[in-house]
Amino acid sequence: MSSGRSLREILDLVADTARSLLGFDFCGVLIPDGSGRNLVIEGWSGLSAEYVARVNSDRPVQLRGDGLHHAPSSQAFRSGEPVAVRDIAGEPQFTPWGGVAEEQGYRSMLSVPLVAGGEAVGTLNSYHSVVHDFTDNEIERLTLLANHAAIALTSARMVDELQQLNVSLRRQRDLLTKSERIHERLLTVALRAGGIHGIVTTLAELVSRPVLVEDARGTVLAQTGPVTDLPGADVRAALPLHGDQSEPHVLGAGLVREQGGYLAATVQLAGEIVARVWLPRGAAGFSPLDERALEHASIVISLELFRLRTGTEVEHRLRGELLADILSGASAESRPLRERADRLGHDLSRPHTALVGQLDMATESQRPRAYERALAVVSEFAAAYTPRPLVAMHQGAVVALWPLDGARTGAAAGPVGEAEHVGAIASSIRRAMASVPGAEGATVAVSGTEQQTFRQAYRTARGALNVALRTGRCDIVVTPDDLGVAGLLLQLNDARQLVAFADRTLAAVREHDLRRGTHLLQTLRVYLDSDLSRTEAAQRLNVHPNTVSQRLRRIEVVAHIDLSAPATIVEVSAALLLLDVAEGGQSA
Template sequence: MTSRDTELRPSAELLTWLTSLRTLSAAAASGDGLREVLDLVARTARSLLGFDFCGVLTPNDAGTSLLITGWSGLSDEYVARINADRPVGLDSTAPSAQAFHTGRPVTIRDITAEPQFTPWGGVARDQGYRAIVSVPLVAEGHVLGTLNGYYTPLHTFTQHETERMSLLANHAAIALTSARRLDELSRLNESLRAQRDILTRSEQIHERLLDVTLRAGGLDGIARVLAELIGRPVLVEDARGTVLATAGDSARLPAPDWTTTATDATSSTKPVRVEDGQHPFWVASVRLDGEVVARIWYSGDRGGLDQLGERAVEHAALVISLELFRIRTGVETEHRLRGELLAELLTPGSEVTEQLSHRAQYLGHDLARPHIAIVGALGATEEDVSTHIYHRALTAVSDLVRPYRPRPLAAMHHGRIVVLWPIGSETETSTGTTIVLSEQQAAERLYTVMNSVSPTTAASVALSTHDKHGTYAQAYRMARGALDIALRAGRSGTVVTLADLGLTGLLLQLDDPAQLLAFADRSLAPLLAYDRDHRTHLLETLQTYLARKLNRAETAQELHLHPNTVKQRIQRIEHLTRTDLADPATVVHFSTALTIRGVATADSSSTP
């Protein structure tokens, strides 16, 4: 080997450096964990530069302090004490903080002579070092942290030493950047894999719940599968608090009468934690067309669910909404079929044909049985309540009559809920007892159910009398007429019978409204004609005068008139009709005529 070959051959120290840097670069690119790369940086610096201890410091998540995240030679106790009790604040005068902010090396020959190092003097003595050098780790113009070297004895750092330390720090910063990016990619990949697994499992959960509905498992089947998926008992109730399905240990479920008082906290589709005073529960709402139609309750004695458990509840809510939509569609179809049947039965002059009887029998009704008619209204007028509320009320009424045999026929007709109730219809309780409601009891049950639909809307119900020879149309005319007359008189929010209406109720039972109206028209014709020709209010004055028992002062007060004006109108009425209102027979005559006119008007408004 020539002398020139010897000059060109790298020195042993350079080979060591090159090998170490190659190892460091390979580790950063190999996908090793960030902690392993940081420890390797510290070991390499300690090995190449001869430090007693080495450490790599990087900012914490908040960016307020530097923590030791890689080390060589330092004890685990020292690292833990520094990181937990004495972190290097970035706003301090510590050499690491100075190097981080200035981007230049900082050296201390003797830490005991430096006041700014006092906070770390105790742990430094325990570790056993006196001298320190801190070099910034700079990559792509950004300071990533510092590389620190420690000597046990006093040590004066030369420029050559700091330059070598900086050279190593530059390579270490590049390796640290690569390791961080790989670590971020690894975490991202893990997150993506976790999300993929969750999505896959979520799809399996959804398919399993959907399979229940496809196999006609109903709400009970959905509740059972959900309880199995989340490992907790489940209760499903509708928006009114009626239990639709349960699964699992009922002792760990909320009492149904309590859940209705907790609705303010249960409008969220995400599970919300509520307490009944002793036990925690979780509840999520089921929505359909933006409306809360059901709620899912499950026990919260083991805290909240994990992500998959919450997904299971979300999917269950979706499947329950689909099942309720299917039920609602079936209910609407049922309402339509029963409404068509009812409309045919209430048509004046219609007969119960064999075909009509078969249709009714298919729907569970026996038209051979005598029926009474019960008519219900929500609010004082048809415009007071939305159609949606009426549909809810009809569904509630249909649920009420469903267990009875033969089944009462309930449907909407001309803006009212109409029920044809078979005399003697019966049902059995859970104990096997047979219940037969009287006509009055049936009407009161319907009244109670209709009132439960809306807390702000009062129900009114009227019923006809039992006439085994009467038609369905006649029974309906009586009940509808009684209801309309009661509402006009301000008698809403109650159950009205024909007997409650006195003479009016008796007249409603007469089956010749045309003759009744003709009598009323003959008696009141002069007043009707005069009011029409002169735009006066004689008929209204007469009606009020009779209602106020011939008291002119009270009549004037109610009509907002002067008593003399009332006197003049009464004289005009007597002149036109050639009567004397001081005669009791005349009072009865006009009172009857006015009542008949009201009955006939109510009858005409209720005719299909």
């Protein structure tokens, strides 16, 4: 019991002791198998290995079934009482084991239960090679030995479980130690500014296979190893980033799924999936240490992306402050402003055009995140041009001051004119903004290629955007030339002149709305856009036609005009157009 021997050695010792002390020809110890349905021989003395193997594999002692056909060992185990068989040849229930018994050479047997803690844990079987009548003294002595053997069996099992637990603990300790070393190695790469590529290279060495990392848009951030061993764009696109795929395998850093013979581990940042790590599964599969390496790499990649995102947010803030100062009227010729722009990679001495983009959102709750992504994709697009355009958020829209003589880095010069060049850029920006999640479209307005100050260019583009949206022209690229008279008016230097002209007709209506919180000016605008149809205007305003009629009469009274006169309609339409243009221009 205290020898520290294995379970098998203890059971062999029990069988050998019973055989030598009590004079049996053969002895065996039977215990339940892993399923708990059969008794199998686990320790023996005098029995041949062939006999033991045949009984255990072909004729195990069943513990369940019809009680009339239980083997002696099964009866002893279930009843907790000794079972003796004088001559096995005369016992019908022993028929299944008759052949092997004859080969082994025994004719009689005694099976006593091994009982520990009031529960049978096995049987001790003893055999004679001849027919034998077992005496009470023999049964008593074998039972006494079985009681001690049951305690030894229980203790041996406990020792065996403790040994297995120690082995498991040592393995976990070794795995934890190696895991810590892996994490330190990957973290060291990140801290030494190795970047995503350095992390990927280190991970590839740890797991002995090529690695690819892509961001949430499917753009490859880094890869190492033969390209042919890595998943192509079609394989990566076939596994949706947020899809509910079957049979995921969860690691500490995120979700790992299989696609086309490759593993894809998600990289999360603040609960958002920001990247995926791809690598071949391999014929040998993934070891626990490989899983730890992938888990730690995902965490370190998340930290690196957080660092990059933080740096990007700082750049966006600095560019936003620079843009706000420029558009507020600060002189682009001032030395402090030029130095700030130079540090950010912008050359304010060149002529620029202004582009202003606005998203068409499905839900307002997604607007902040959608604009954050839109700014990121437009900034990424602009970063490929020299000199670098100035891109930032300003007054709820994505604004870009784009050098007219800029060129895409590495692109060959072509015969494309400035207007066509700016138009192509605006179209690319519109498509990029419209592609962000949650956006149903994007409208981009361009100031044109005429020489203007930064403030004038922005005012023109912003005004064109506002006029286009108010007239229902969405998800397009718009220029002042596309807006006719409104586009011409947008290029006036002083928007206050337009407001003054419009107010000659509509000042009283504007003041009435401001003072009383009414919607007379909106009603007038919708009425004109509805081709003077009060029914259609009512539908668009979601009110009764009588309400529209009442509001129009109120407008006539307040403004002292007659809306039934064609000249008045022309005058009012012109005033509303001037207000659209003026309000757009005053957005700067």
